Amino acid sequence: MEPARRLSPMLERMWGREPAPRRGPRPRIDLATITAAAIEIADADGLAGVSMGSVASRVGVAATALYRYVGSKEDLLTSMADAVVPAPPEPGGRPWRDYLAQWTKAQRDIVLEHDWLLSISRFAPPLGPRRLLWLDRALAALDGTGLDDGEKINVASSLTGYALTDAALVHNAGSGFGEFDETDIGGVSDYGDLLAEVLDPETYPALSAAVRAGALGGVEGWVDDEDFRFGLGLLLDGVERLIARRASEGRTR
Amino acid sequence: MEPARRLSPMLERMWGREPAPRRGPRPRIDLATITAAAIEIADADGLAGVSMGSVASRVGVAATALYRYVGSKEDLLTSMADAVVPAPPEPGGRPWRDYLAQWTKAQRDIVLEHDWLLSISRFAPPLGPRRLLWLDRALAALDGTGLDDGEKINVASSLTGYALTDAALVHNAGSGFGEFDETDIGGVSDYGDLLAEVLDPETYPALSAAVRAGALGGVEGWVDDEDFRFGLGLLLDGVERLIARRASEGRTR
């Protein structure tokens, strides 16, 4: 009566579900090895350095050998995006807010350590073992808050999204914004100066006022750890309010 | 006394700052035309269809002619990411919360209409004329709330980030998650079934409980408009609380 449901070959490999081959030469490589090699390259040379050729030669096989373990380069990137993720922090009986704060910050830091994740994350619903473990821990932390499962998942999604966007901001702020070449910077030293250069106060009244007031003095100062906690606070305050509302609903009903 | 600051050639073109050529043949094309053509292709065939060749032939020139207006394909993508953005909604004297809600939703809808934006957005601080207009309106909407400029910008960033991640979720939920090929789906019809197939209840206790309870029945139902408002509500509640705090600080001090 068990319906023989079949996952995609890629998912089966990510979950270690493929049956061991019963004939032929022993595989010299492995999805895990390939993925690890790709991650090392990406960490060192950026995502641009990750080509089927470079990954293969680091593993010690021909480029085309990878296709026995990976349907396409896209598949490889998907596998990388799951494999870089370490184990989530331990709950340790803390209140949900403390845990989720750490949980979110940890996610952001992972992205910052592997900035190439920013170019991959399509934000597909997670299907890999490591990412799902994070989701599980977030749900667990929200146990007993009175939220229903759907709400818990939404909270987790929002927090993950926030971690990602903040990481993107920090990353792009640090690396010359990627908008103009360093050789072309000339006299314009930072974001604020650049905006001042370009904005017409009539069409951009509020923004140019802020620029003039120096709110954007240096980009390094614009987005930092304090700002992360700021936005995170907004979200968590919102969650807290929702939980309170659910609690009062539960009582009065 | 005016220091002759120089922007990157790309930025100058995006802001229409390049001096008109005084000699030679009249340009047959234009950064705006090129960008528009690229956007049309991306809307129709996805970002994969956008190559220097395809864009050029749609404009009616040779592929290499584009390089006179665009430093690289990257530049073209940057220009596209600014040019798709329409004008922001009109404030119309509404309270900040109403306006920002519409502002954020509008951003999400833009991304949904042009899903290729998801593959571009590096989340660089905006430097194009259209995106900066959106930022300006958000700051304007927060005038009189007692927040300082930095806080306003952070709020706007958080909201933009949320719009983007939510759009990504909706998009990926609708299109078969991009995780397994349709030919490989077999019996597994949706996200919930797939997780049920793969999760071990011992290592994923909270998540598999939620799955078993049917919280993930259908992906279409998982992420939709209501969920967008949910997450948005969390953020705006947080903002509201911050504003209230600032207001009370202002009084007592």
Place this chain on the structure above:
DNA sequence: CTGAAACTATGAACGTCATACACAGTAAGG
């Protein structure tokens, strides 16, 4: 023990693409 079957890695080949460069054509200024 033998041979078929199952499986692995290889190398050559293909098509696509971004980009560099030298060149031919064209408008304006002196």
Place this chain on the structure above:
DNA sequence: CCTTACTGTGTATGACGTTCATAGTTTCAG
């Protein structure tokens, strides 16, 4: 008119993802 500045073209190149037929290797069946 001829120089100067500028525009679009054609050719070429190198990198990359992917396909395919093939040779080599291990196990199982008889």
